[in-house]
Amino acid sequence: MNDVVIFASVLLILIGMTAAIFNRDPFDKLISISVLIAGVFPFIVERGFLDVAIATALIAPLSTIFTLMVCRRVQV
Amino acid sequence: MLDEPIRILIAALICWFNFMIIDLIFKLPERGGVSGATAIAQEVEKGGGKLNGGYMMGNIVSSPDASAGTLLASCGVYCAGLPGGLFAALLVYIGNRICYDPGYAGTTGCITATFIVFGAVQSGWFAASDFIAGMVIAILTIQGLSSVYASRLIARLWKIRCRLLRGCT
Amino acid sequence: MIAIYVCAVIAVYAALRVIIERNTMRKLPFLNVVSFAVTGIIALLLPHPITIAAAAAYFVGSTLESNAIASTWAGGIKKP
Numbered sequence: 001m002n003d004v005v006i007f008a009s010v011l012l013i014l015i016g017m018t019a020a021i022f023n024r025d026p027f028d029k030l031i032s033i034s035v036l037i038a039g040v041f042p043f044i045v046e047r048g049f050l051d052v053a054i055a056t057a058l059i060a061p062l063s064t065i066f067t068l069m070v071c072r073r074v075q076v
Numbered sequence: 077m078l079d080e081p082i083r084i085l086i087a088a089l090i091c092w093f094n095f096m097i098i099d100l101i102f103k104l105p106e107r108g109g110v111s112g113a114t115a116i117a118q119e120v121e122k123g124g125g126k127l128n129g130g131y132m133m134g135n136i137v138s139s140p141d142a143s144a145g146t147l148l149a150s151c152g153v154y155c156a157g158l159p160g161g162l163f164a165a166l167l168v169y170i171g172n173r174i175c176y177d178p179g180y181a182g183t184t185g186c187i188t189a190t191f192i193v194f195g196a197v198q199s200g201w202f203a204a205s206d207f208i209a210g211m212v213i214a215i216l217t218i219q220g221l222s223s224v225y226a227s228r229l230i231a232r233l234w235k236i237r238c239r240l241l242r243g244c245t
Numbered sequence: 246m247i248a249i250y251v252c253a254v255i256a257v258y259a260a261l262r263v264i265i266e267r268n269t270m271r272k273l274p275f276l277n278v279v280s281f282a283v284t285g286i287i288a289l290l291l292p293h294p295i296t297i298a299a300a301a302a303y304f305v306g307s308t309l310e311s312n313a314i315a316s317t318w319a320g321g322i323k324k325p
Contacts, residue, residue: 016260061313
């Protein structure tokens with residue numbers, strides 16, 4: 001995997017991480033964690049762990065959905 | 077074969093037309109499919125865009141539509157040829173059902189894109205990777221630059237579509 | 246093969262637009278662009294038939310997640 005793709009993935013992880021730390025609104029935090037997970041994926045696929053990639057791709061959104069179910073938005 | 081940047085730009089145009097035409101035929105800008113799409117449309121309208129454009133952008137976010145179908149078809153043809161594209165169409169169909177979407181825009185877009193990409197690769201003018209990069213550029217122009225101008229463009233195309241083919245409210 | 250560079254650059258650009266945008270619902274289209282770009286990167290890294298399943302699973306999962314975020318955010322509006 002060449003340097004540009006590694007650099008871009010690391011940037012995605014760092015951008016997602018800093019945004020998740022500094023955002024206040026919980027929905028913004030969840031969106032930033034999505035960006036972070038997007039940055040992790042190329043590393044998993046590049047080593048050939050396609051089954052791990054499929055499993056992570058199905059588990060990570062499910063955990064977001066469960067988080068949303070627990071902290072449902074309060075009615076205005 | 078031409079140079080790679082030109083091939084990618086031409087592939088982007090082909091992908092843009094494929095997914096826009098199929099999404100307009102399947103009436104994506106008419107209404108929001110789920111409540112999330114309607115919420116996105118209302119926020120886009122508050123920012124200065126048009127509501128119909130917002131509905132289509134919301135529908136693209138909430139469920140695999142023809143844009144997703146075109147991208148996965150290109151990936152399928154790149155990885156495994158024509159059977160790969162058709163396998164991607166099956167996965168898009170399953171994805172549509174998982175996201176509670178009763179429509180067939182994604183599956184149709186995927187099947188047409190499979191044949192377009194496979195034909196382009198067989199003709200020798202393109203490589204399948206050009207279509208992957210081209211589709212990412214195409215979705216960037218709709219979702220990634222300015223929601224205001226993109227929604228106005230989609231609303232204008234929606235009016236043209238309603239005049240050409242009947243069947244919109 | 247500059248296709249993968251195109252996808253990588255678009256991914257970083259869209260991620261920056263996600264965090265710069267203030268309105269929560271207007272972030273979601275930019276997140277969608279990130280998903281498209283990363284799906285393209287996954288497919289271009291490893292041309293194997295199973296990669297189609299991995300790319301499709303990632304894309305459908307990310308779409309489902311955006312759908313859930315948007316629907317939960319919208320959940321407070323509908324009540325009369």
